[in-house]
Amino acid sequence: MAGPPPPCATLLVFTLLFLCTEAEGFAALQTKVFKYRIWDMDQKLLYLRNDQLVAGHLQGANAALEEKVFWVPNRSFAQARQPVILGIQNGTRCLASPAAPRPTLRLEDTDIRALPRAGDASAPFTFFRSYKDGMWRFESAANPGWFLCTSARAHEPLGLARGPDATRVLDFYFQLC
Ligand SMILES: *[C@@H]1O[C@H](CO)[C@@H](O)[C@H](O)[C@H]1NC(C)=O
């Protein structure tokens, strides 16, 4: 026989709901999301093609296709390494590179504002930034020695590479919008 829950149980549920809502609100306040522009050394911008991030020169009306990068720091790592989690489309899709012998890069539908609290399962989302001569490199935290790169040819997918060569560009400009 299912009657109404006793009043104390109801009160407990409301208290828990209230605490959860408070915790969510607090965490949301703490996670400031930065909005940046990113483009590679050859002035190629990022945009989506066939649901993949590619880099190319966008002229005229196509300039509107440029994806801005939304990022948050991952405070679990030493801040000296400048760990960042990178996303596009208001941080609803994030760059991920799970540990692998030949790592690949993919876009995952996930909330950048929730990731800093997601624990070990989300380590693939972190990249270490390093700065030299006005440009940045982004090293995969899950794949040390592998960096975000564009193809030297236009309109090809963003990927990961060990070092720059004739076909890969590892250096990016990265600035507040
Ligand atoms: C971006 O996401 C935040 C948090 O979810 C939301 O408050 C904001 O309205 C979104 N902005 C746009 C332009 O969608």
Ligand SMILES: *[C@@H]1O[C@H](CO)[C@@H](O)[C@H](O)[C@H]1NC(C)=O
């Ligand atoms: C942040 O770094 C910690 C420590 O390595 C890791 O456990 C966590 O998964 C990372 N979070 C993200 C979103 O990468």
